[in-house]
Amino acid sequence: MKKILKPEEAVSQITDNSSIMIGGFMCCGQSFNLIDALIENGAKNLTIICNDAGYPDKGVGKLIVAGRVRKLIATHIGLNPEAGKKMNSGELEVELVPQGTFAERIRCGGAGLGGILTPTGLGTEVEIGKKVIYIQGKNYILETAIKADFAFVKSNIADVTGNGFTAKSAKNFNVVMAMAAKHTILETEKLVEKGEIGTEDVTIPGIFVHTIVEGKYE
């Protein structure tokens, strides 16, 4: 059985300087209850790995506005002006990663791979400081795996073993992030008994999940 906890209990083990992957794409498919609990928890100097910086008053953006994030690894931050301000003032370090590379680096982290070879970013600032490998007649950038201490992933429904179903475009990064952290916390809108979720409907296999939090975000 997985631990089934309240959001504040689930995040209580997150301390200063932790790294956390947070699923979601412009707040679609994001673990809002866990994010709110993490803000309450007070952990700071966090490294957040998330597609984007959300909005200032929604989702992962609230953590940035609250000044808890030291480093953000993301693909774009354009819809959260506060993130841009903090980056320009030096308060927030931002590593911008092309979105496909971002997904693959996280997948590598969970899949036992050291990295991938991608043509994305060749000849751009993304290539700077990285190894370029010529193979099968083409150049590729070596992009290394990303792992994290924690991952916050989201499902619409999950059973008590952690098997989760994430609907529609809310899947996004929740799937790869679930397997790339030492400790994955699944926030599910609805929790059901073992076997009550269709075995073919699972988008996040329960074996990746360590802790489950139930609750629809109000």
Add this chain to the structure above:
Amino acid sequence: MNNDNKQLKRERIAKRIVKEFHDNSLVNLGIGLPTLCANFLPEDKTILLHSENGFTGLGPAAKPGEEDADLTNAGGCPVTILPGGCFFDSAMSFSIIRGGHLDATVLGALEVDSHGNLANYMIPGKMVPGMGGAMDLVTGAKKVIIATEHTNKNGSSKILKKCSLPLTGVKVVDIIVTELAFIRVTKEGLVLEEISEDTTVEEVIKATDAELILADDIKKF
């Protein structure tokens, strides 16, 4: 330029671009001006739109009251999915993009140049939103079409001899469509193939920083 006029010019760009889409093709539209193309998709062709946040079959915006928090486009806005579409996670979405499965992408530009280089993701010190999916799109899509106004807010050409901003992609652009011109990027340089109905070749050359090679038979659009 008044707002109505500006909108008409943006629509003219979109209407010209959609003629480049082939039947039974998968197309990704960037945020902003490229999104307008969705309003003018040819009815006699089957064109499936790809949304990089995780599905094919992107449909119109959701009607008020019918929004689904689990179904948004890459800009985070509530949208719909059409019959024939399907959902997947981000790793598969970008496998589609990089893996050569996407027939075309339409993106905006801050600058585009005579070598087909594109800059559209940052202005150092001013605007650093990030590249999102753009670098993967220009790398993987079979055809990269740029939808942009010919000049920027200051009236300077966005089609340059050489980009000065950080690049999104090197030698990636195939076609540039502005309110004035349809330009094809070739090994020899930029070929002016068409001009809009209310301009002249001379005006287009004047408004363009890059050298233009004139096609033998320049058409109007």
